[in-house]
Amino acid sequence: MTAPTRTLIVGSGAREHALAWKLAAEPGMNEVVVAPGSAAIGTEPRVRCLPSIDPLDAEAVVAAARAISAELVVVGPEMPLAAGVVDALRNAGIRTFGPTQAAARLETSKAFCHEVAEAAGVRMARARVFSEGEEAAARGYVAELGAEGGGVVLKQDGLAAGKGVTVYDDTGLALDHVRSHLAGRGPGPALVVEERLAGHEASVIAICDGREAVALPASRDHKRLCDGDLGPNTGGMGAYSPLPDLPDDAVAGVIDTVHRPILAELARRGTPFLGFLYAGLILTGDGPVLLECNARLGDPEAQVLLPRLAVPLGPVLAAAARRDLAASVGAWPAGLPVLPGASVGIVLASDGYPATPKRGLPIEGIESAEAEGALVFHGGSIGRPGGGYGTNGGRVLTVVGRGADLARARDVAERAADLISWDGLQRRHDIAASLPPAPAVAIGAGR
Structure with a gap:
């Protein structure tokens, strides 16, 4: 595989910092440019930032990629994906790793994710989708799920910075919140009402070229703000990898039963998915169930996954951008090799x-x-x-x-x-403190 010598990363968060840190240290990489980046990201060796670039301005990103003669562009956050930045880069003939605006609907619309998963035969939690004028029907379905005693999940259809999902043990409270989730949303899907499943959540992310997929190790994100999974949802307060209950050698089974069917369905629809395909799973007693898809590398998952990789990432991303991952999949059918630990x-x-x-x-x-x-x-x-x-x-x-x-x-x-402090700092103290046991149910055999 050929390594890119100059890569542009679009974004400015900790995920993009981790990507820049990883790519800049790899053989053959002369420079990593991050737009807009940050003061801290720019201190990494062989990394510079373009702070004036608006990551949502597709024309500016295209101009920046041309100005630095980028051999590869990696778009990090969900907002530029939703804004069609990848589409603009590809239309300009610039090799880009990331899904188009249409393919990124897997993340930008939870209703679309359910539709695609159902068509692909991928198991998800039972759910129904409601629009603004369907409050009575939505409340009825909440009551129906609540009567089963397992709890209810309300999911805003659309991007919400990782904070659009609320899990309810109290059905009455969920009923009270239905109206606020639907109000002002206009026509089209507004709210996904979903059964709550019991189990531990896990994230499995794959590098995809529209047809093929090569896996990163599994990781676990902690969404709630406070210890004990209490407090409001956040974009993620910590993560760890590997997982005792979804070990690295079991991830290929998830790729075969979740990622590849979804890739095939999107390709059938004429919207092939090229980028990081993130499957948010819950590991139930009957095996993994898909909760959501994201169209990008997770944050904070990226920060714990990239340091585990034992091989250069740049050549794999470049191969995916060329729609030529078959060699990588053949070499690493169980996923990208990882370092011990x-x-x-x-x-x-x-x-x-x-x-x-x-x-x-x-x-x-x-x-x-x-x-x-x-x-x-x-x-x-x-x-x-x-x-x-x-x-x-x-x-x-x-x-x-x-x-x-x-x-x-x-x-x-x-x-x-x-050792780090500032006034009012918030953090959890229980990340990876309590680990689930190895699964009693096999995840899958993989390829």
Whole structure:
């Protein structure tokens, strides 16, 4: 596989920081450019940033890719995907890794995800889709699911920065919230009402070229703000990999039963999916069930997955962008090779997150955390005039510990996170603290 020598990454978060860190260290990579990037991302060796670029401005991104003679463009966040930035890059003849606006509907519309999964024969939770004028029917379905005693899930149809899903044990509260989910949404799908399934969630992400898929290891994200999975939903407060209940050698079975059928269905519809296909799963007693699809690499999953990879990522992404992943799949049928050990990531968030995060607060202790052996990826920081960094968003940093196993990786992450501070810092203390056992039900045999 041929490695790109100059790559443009679109985005500015911790996911893009981790991508830049990984790609810039690979053989043959002369330069990684991140648009817009951040002050912290720009300190990585062989990385520079273009802070004036608006990642939602397709013309500006195309111009930037041309100006630096990018051999590959990787679009990170969901908003540029939804805005059609990949479409503009491909139309300009620029090799790009990421799904088109039409294919990205897997993430931008939960109703579309259910439709595609059903057509592909992929198992999802029972659900119905409702529009603004169907409040009575939506309430009736909530009551029906609630009567079964398992709880109800309400999902906003559309992008919500990872915060559009609410899980209810109290059916009455879910009924009270139906109207607010539907109000003002206009025609078309507005709300997905879904049964709540019991089990542990897992994320399986694959690199896809429209036909083929090669897997990254499984990981587990923690969405709730507070310890014990309490508090409001967030974009993710931490992650870890590998998973005892979905080990690396079992991931190929998920690719065969979830990712490949979805890829085939999208190709049949004339909207092939080329990019990171993220399957959010719940591991039930009857095996994995798909909860959602995302059209991009997860954040904070990227921050714990990329440090585990034992092979260069750039050539694989470039092969996918050329629609030529077959050699990679043949070489690594069980997924990309990984280094021994584990990774645990803890997200440090600003006071007020996820509603109204406070900005401009000075951050202390980053260098001390790195001296402990942790990686620190910046998602919402800004350079300060006198040096150092301040808060500039909700999820400010991801502190990643690596170790021989999850317990040791967690110890590194916890010790390093303890050294970082700012006024009102929020974080969880239970990431990877309690691990589920190995599954009693086989995930699948894979290829």
